[in-house]
Amino acid sequence: MCYTERGRGKAPQYEHRVLWENSNGVIPSDKVIDHINGIRDDNRLENLRVVTPLANCYNRVVTPKGVCPVSTDKRYKGVQKKKWRVQLGHEHIGVYDSEEEATAVYLQALELKKVEVGL
Numbered sequence: 633m634c635y636t637e638r639g640r641g642k643a644p645q646y647e648h649r650v651l652w653e654n655s656n657g658v659i660p661s662d663k664v665i666d667h668i669n670g671i672r673d674d675n676r677l678e679n680l681r682v683v684t685p686l687a688n689c690y691n692r693v694v695t696p697k698g699v700c701p702v703s704t705d706k707r708y709k710g711v712q713k714k715k716w717r718v719q720l721g722h723e724h725i726g727v728y729d730s731e732e733e734a735t736a737v738y739l740q741a742l743e744l745k746k747v748e749v750g751l
Contacts (some may be wrong), residue, residue, distance in 0.1 A: 646665075647675050648665050648667065648672075648675045648680055649665055651675055651677060651680070652665050652677070652680050652682070655677055656682075659682060660682070662684070663682045663683060663684060663685075664682070664683060664684070664685050664688050665680050665681070665682060665683075666680070666681050666682070666683040666687065666688045667679055667680065668680070668681055687746075687750060689721065715727050715728065715729060716728045716729070716730065716731050716733070716734035717734070718734050718737050718738045718741070720738065720741050720742060720745060725737060725738065725741050
């Protein structure tokens, strides 16, 4: 995230907010600026939009927080079997045998959530 100065004596603000307001006017107090492609330093106007904070949360790039390795499965003595946990926000989605399967489930859940919040 880049900051920019807003005049002498004023606190710095996020660059994407300043760019949006200079082009489109004041951002409503109950809205935030979302980076459509999920890249937070891509501040081109065509990559910015006004959304609710909830919608902004669901438009994040896949991170390790969504798909995480979990402890080994203790049912297999001497064998370490890695499992993958999928979580979307605070919602537990499930546990899967492979990272690929977990990522696919995460992306599917993310797309459903985006539809729910209107993205």
